[in-house]
Amino acid sequence: MTPDKDPSGAARGERAGRDKDLPGSAWWERAARGEATDGGRRRTAPKAPERPRRQVVTSPRTTAARRPRYPATMEIDEQTRLGEVYMRSLVRTQFRLALFVCTVLSCLIGGLPLLFLAVPGLRETRLLGLPLPWVVLAGLVYPAFVAGAWLYVRQAERNERHFADLVERR
Amino acid sequence: MSAGLGVSAVVVVVVAAILIGAFGLRLSRTTSDFYVASRSVSPLWNASAIGGEYLSAASFLGIAGLILAYGADMLWLPVGWTGGYLVLLVLVSAPLRRSGAYTLPDFAEARLESMAVRRMASVLVVLIGWLYLMPQFQSAGLVLRTITGGPAWVGGLLVAVVVAVNVLSGGMRSITFVQAFQYWLKLTALALPVVFLLFAWHGHGKPGLGRDAPPVFTDPVTVTVSTEVSVRVERPVEVTVSGQVDGRAARGERITLRPGPHTIAADTTVGFPAGAPVPHIESLPVLTDHEWALPLHGREHPLYATYSLILATFLGTMGLPHVLVRFYTNPDGRAARRTTLVVLTLLGAFYLLPAIYGALGRLYTPELLMTGRTDAVVLTLPGRLVGGTAGELLGALVTAGAFAAFLSTSSGLAVSVAGVIGQDILRGGVRSFRAATLLAVTVPLALAMAARSLAVADVVGLAFAVAASSFCPLLVLGIWWRRLSAAGAMAGLLTGGGLASVAVIAVITGGPYTGWTGALLAQPAAWTVPISFTVMIVVSLLTPGGVPLGVARTMVRLHAPETLNVNRGDWRPRSS
Structure with missing residues (x-):
């Protein structure tokens, strides 16, 4: 929904900061990074791609192979521990977001009958010449659903974009 | 409404449905075309089609009828x-689409890698589908009887035949176009008359519903009873009777009805004077207008009934076979989410309308409380309130909308039930699909003719309860919980689906029940859904060995966005 195509690290960092207090925020970035440094990777890395070698005269370590970044999608494909961490973080983030929406929904919708029971005066209240329960249940609740759904879709897509950025980073 | 106009409305809708169906025919050739229209349906078409498919007779006719009878609780x-759909959106839509399954049994097989669970799911899909089809056929009978006075089975048979022909000739691609067309027809058919109705109501000085007394006949009125009813009279009233009341024949004589129950035979007309209170059929409660307008008054144990209804409807939607099959026609998980968002908007717009019909019906057609055919309120109001040619045309429009509702929902259900029967019970392939379509349509038609007549929205509500207590736990736990085991899923489906089905069978074949038994049976979701979830979780934890081996790969498949190049496993639905 939001045009959020900037792949630069700065934009990503800013976005992560903005999302921090939202229930579906991309916390996996931190978790996954932490895991990546303490040896989640267990295979030997594949050979570095052949390049024209550059002669550097000041360093004694010219022949040491550079460790390439191993794409996270391969970690997921090969079901390594790191790959599992990536996947679990995605599932957990999306589930927290879903659970958050469901909790809000059940508090609002599930709370209404109790509210009407506990405060009988509310049933009699009139809004725009109609009883309040009718205004809420036959009118206002529908735009509220659409708004909630829209916010959810936006956040869920944002979560997926963060995840894709994370695992496709080379 | 004149029978001629009503019948022509029905004919137009039926012919249009068949023509639009045939339009998609030449595109439909392979098995996978038949099942999910090759996933090439655009999102707007898809959302309209979901709306068109979902808005059944229960939405078009039933809600207004129940609101007329029971009031605010039915909102x-x-x-x-x-x-x-909101719950479906957040918990199910994208992962389910990404699973790549065509049907609910496909999902069960893909996730749990067990043919036993697949078969169990197939049986439940067929049960829910039949339960949902039955009231559609019954309502079609009611509509045709309302406009022509013919026997009730004709309408059901007509809808069944059209659906069978349509599904057999085109499969789902044609159905997608039919459904999308039907949504807009239904919205127009309900929205346009509302404008005229509200104008007429305004012209009458905007009468309200705040009186602290049950409804009365404001004008002298003659009520025709088409099937025998037992009504309760509260105050003595002098009426003119042609026909039979309490076993006594009368020909236009004046009879005084004393307080208490009275039996009115079929084809009797009863003339009431102005100001007489409306006698209620015994199955409906007598509510003052004031009580009617307030929540927690309608039925016995209203708080329990309300919560159970909320649980069944919010969680049952995701388990309806004809709704899920629509999600497979989205190109990817992201589109599935966006389609759901559009669906919510379309449904929200439609559902603003039935409450208006229900409230106006209480004012202008209170005799439906006596004949018990409250489901006819949407059909009766335009002719009653607007009158003249305009009223007749509006009546014909509403009839067309009602028929669109039967055709679209029944078609969608027939496709999914037939798909499951064809794949899992017969051998699969196009020929089996055709045999299965006949089976999918004839059984509920027979049920519709045999079963006790209940309010259409109530029976549909029962189908939701079965779906909520079987497929909801399967989908939610299957998508979000890795430790769900095949044994756990089986046990949950069997317990939840089984208990809810028992309640449904008890309500449809027996009863009416009263007190807590009645409330627990009529709204079973509040106890069957928690039981089903608990059984599924506990049995899964007890059988950790039954967790499928490929669960990690399945989780990647369900949750990883399509833009990522990852291995999603090689499971494919059997029909492709």
Whole structure:
């Protein structure tokens, strides 16, 4: 929904900061990074791609192979521990977001009958010449659903974009 | 309404449905075309099609009828039927689409890698589908009887034949176009008359519903009873009777009805004077207008009934076979989410309308409380309130909308039930699909003719309860919980689906029940859904060995966005 195509690290960092207090925020970035440094990777890395070698005269370590970044999608494909961490973080983030929406929904919708029971005066209240329960249940609740759904879709897509950025980073 | 106009409305809708179906025919050739239209349906078409498919007779006729009879408590029905899509959106839509399964049994097989669970799911899909089809056929009978006075089975048979022909000739691609067309027809058919109705109501000085007394006949009125009813009279009233009341024949004589129950035979007309209170059929409660307008008054144990209804509708939507099959026609998980968002908007717009019909019906057609055919309120109001040619045309439009509702929902259900029967019970392939379509349509038609007549929205509500207590736990736990085992899923489906089905069978074949038994049976979701979830979780934890081996790969498949180049496993639905 939001045009959020900037792949630069700065934009990503800013976005992560903005999302921090939202229930579906991309916390996996931190978790996954932490895991990546303490040896989640267990295979030997594949050979570095052949390049024209550059002669550097000041360093004694010219022949040491550079460790390439191993794409996270391969970690997921090969079901390594790191790959599992990536996947679990995605599932957990999306589930927290879903659970958050469901909790809000059940508090609002599930709370209404109790509210009407506990405060009988509310049933009699009139809004725009109609009883309040009718205004809420036959009118206002529908735009509220659409708004909630829209916010959810936006956040869920944002979560997926963060995840894709994370695992496709080379 | 004149029978001629009503019948022509029905004919137009039927012919249009068949023509649009045939239009898609030449595109439909392979098995996978038949099942999910090759996933090439655009999102707007898809959302309209979901709306068209979902808005059944229960939404078009039933809600207004129940609101007329029971009042504000019934406003929860449309709220739940819309809110169910919100729950579906957040918990199910994208992962389910990404699973790549065509049907619910496909999903069960893909996730749990067990043919036993697949078969169990197939049986439940067929049960829910039949339960949902039955009231559609019954309502079609009611509509045709309302406009022509013919026997009730004709309408059901007509709808069944059209659906069978349509599904057999085109499969789902044609159905997608039919459904999308039907949504807009239904919206127009309900929205346009409302404008005229509200103008007429305004012209009458905007009468309200705040009186602290049950409804009365404001004008002298003659009520025709088409099937025998037992009504309760509260105050003595002098009426003119042609026919039979309490076993006594009368020909236009004046009879005084004393307080208490009275039996009115079929084809009797009863003339009431102005100001007489409306005698209520015994199955409906007598509510003052004031009580009617307030929540928690309608039925016995209203708080329990309300919560159970909320649970059934919010969680049941995701388990309806004909709704899920629509999600497979989205190109990817992201499109599935966006389609659901559009669906919510379309449904929200539609469900603003039935409450208006229900309230105006209480004012202008209170005799439906006596004949018990409250489901006819949407059909009766335009002719009653607007009158003249305009009224007749509006009546014909509403009839067309009602028929669109039967055709679209029944077609969608027939496709999914036939798909499951064809794949899992017969051998699969196009020929089996055709045999299965006949089976999918004839059984509920027979049920519709045999079963006790209940309010259409109530029976549909029962189908939601079965779906909520079987497929909801399967989908939610299957998508989000890795430790769900095949044994756990089986046990949950069997317990939840089984208990809810027992309640449904008890309500349809026996009863009416009263007190807590009645409330627990009529709204079983509040106890069957928690039981089903608990059984599924506990049995899964007890059988950790039954967790499928490929669960990690399945989780990647369900949750990883399509843009990522990852291995999603090689499971394919069997029909492709």
